[in-house]
Amino acid sequence: MAILFKTTISENSAFEMIERSLSGAYQYDGYLNVVSDAGETALSWSPAMHAEEFKAEVSQILRQIWDAARFWVIYERREDRGDAEGTEIRNAAFRLTRGYSGVIVVTLSLLGKRDSANDLELVFVCFEQDFHRRNFRVRYEGKPIPNRD
Numbered sequence: 001m002a003i004l005f006k007t008t009i010s011e012n013s014a015f016e017m018i019e020r021s022l023s024g025a026y027q028y029d030g031y032l033n034v035v036s037d038a039g040e041t042a043l044s045w046s047p048a049m050h051a052e053e054f055k056a057e058v059s060q061i062l063r064q065i066w067d068a069a070r071f072w073v074i075y076e077r078r079e080d081r082g083d084a085e086g087t088e089i090r091n092a093a094f095r096l097t098r099g100y101s102g103v104i105v106v107t108l109s110l111l112g113k114r115d116s117a118n119d120l121e122l123v124f125v126c127f128e129q130d131f132h133r134r135n136f137r138v139r140y141e142g143k144p145i146p147n148r149d
Contacts, residue, residue, distance in 0.1 A: 001144035004089045007076045008141070014074045014122055018108070021120045022055040027113040032058050034065070035094050036104040058108065062124075069104050069126035071133040073141075077121040086121045092145055093125045097136060102128035 009017075021028065030045035043061065045054045066072075077083045090107045097103040106124040127133040 001146050002084050002088075003142060004084050004092050004145050005073075005075055005137075005141045005143075007078070007081070007083070009074050009076050009122075011072060011074065014076075014124075017076075017120055017122070018055070018058070018110075021110050021118065022051045022058075024118075026118050028110040028118075029113060030054060030108070030110045032061060032109075033090065033107040034061065034104060035090065035106075037102070062106070065104050065106060065124070065126050069102055069128045071127040071130045073125050073127075073133055073137060075123045075125070077123060079116060079119065086123060089123045093123060096140060096145070097125065097127075097132075100127060100129070100132040100136070103132070 028045065028051075032043040034041045043054075043057055075089060077086050077089060083089075086107050086109060090105055093105045094103070097105070104124075104126040106122075106126065108120070108122045108124070110120040112118050125133075125136065127136070
């Protein structure tokens with residue numbers, strides 16, 4: 001059993017990190033994945049796409065999610081801490097929130113093209129109701145999560 005939900009950051013910190021990553025000279029491969037009851041959507045940073053264009057699309061998607069589910073908890077995933085893989089965290093978040101209505105789980109990964117020193121990986125768990133967010137945090141944050149068997 002792994003502790004998957006351990007390093008939360010504020011919405012402001014998340015947006016500052018995204019802005020800093022996408023405004024700098026560092027080159028990234030990036031993707032945004034959104035999973036909800038409606039299905040799964042992915043946005044990849046294509047080779048021909050400029051950082052500003054990717055940032056605009058990410059911003060638009062996050063605004064739409066905010067309109068639908070505005071109570072967020074954001075987890076930062078880092079390799080140097082030995083955190084679980086982003087997809088493992090995302091899949092567990094989606095599985096564990098099935099009892100809550102309207103949950104949207106978003107994974108944003110900005111992975112350096114040359115090295116991993118400036119990688120940014122965030123998992124947003126977005127709820128329609130604040131009490132669902134609070135319940136999720138009390139039940140799962142900082143606690144071992146059983147494997148899905």
